[in-house]
Amino acid sequence: MKFLSHFWYKFLNQLGSFPSARNMLTVEIFEDLKGKGLDIGHLGDYSFKNKDVIRLNIHPGENIDVVSDGNHYPFKDETFDKIMLRCLLEHVDEPHKILKEAARVLKPKGKIVIEVPFINPIHAAPDDFFRFTPNGLKKIIQGQELIIERIFYVEDYNWAIKWILWQNLKENDEFGFKYLVKMAFLKYIINPILFRREIPSETNFSSFGIIAIKDSTYSSSIC
Secondary structure, eight states: OHHHHHHHHHHHHHHTSOSSOOOOHHHHHHHHSOSOEEEETOOSSOOOSSOOEEEEESSOOTTOSEEOOSSOOSSOTTOEEEEEEESOGGGSSOHHHHHHHHHHTEEEEEEEEEEEESSOOOOOSSOOOOOOOHHHHHHHHHTTTEEEEEEEEEEOHHHHHHHHHHHHHHHHSOSSHHHHHHHHHIIIIIHHHHSOOOOOBTTBOSEEEEEEEEOTTOOTTOO
């Protein structure tokens, strides 16, 4: 009986988990950069091979090194060689302030790796304010003494469709046999057959990223 209970728990946990594993491209790009790093808004569900990375969030947690909001980070100017803002800017009401503060603690010629959603369901953490286009994010970034190096694409349209269907089902159905059948049908038949993952591109993406370099002519002492 205990075995069956354990099996049932694992089955329900797997069935109710995210529709498919998230693409870790942004983390991989960040990891490949050399030097001291800062991960702003660390999610806690990934780790770094390079241990010289400070993990920051507004909430304390087992994998969080520093707790701070985005108004002022407790670091000196030009402290870090690289900074990651992964799935963070949509959750703050003034994203330009986050970028300004991140640029302050970034060394000249240092890089910021940013990932944001273009098409995603609302997912408060604790709030959800914005969606971005590449040109829209460029405008915000270029106002922070940062130079765009390149754009990369993280997830395709089908990823967003899967997430929207999954979230809609979880939020609108009471738990029971009917719910389990719907969830299993969605996860193991509809999603893999109709919404197979494709390689994201500039014409097929639901989330994307930008790598920006701090202008070496900029000095934090300039008002």
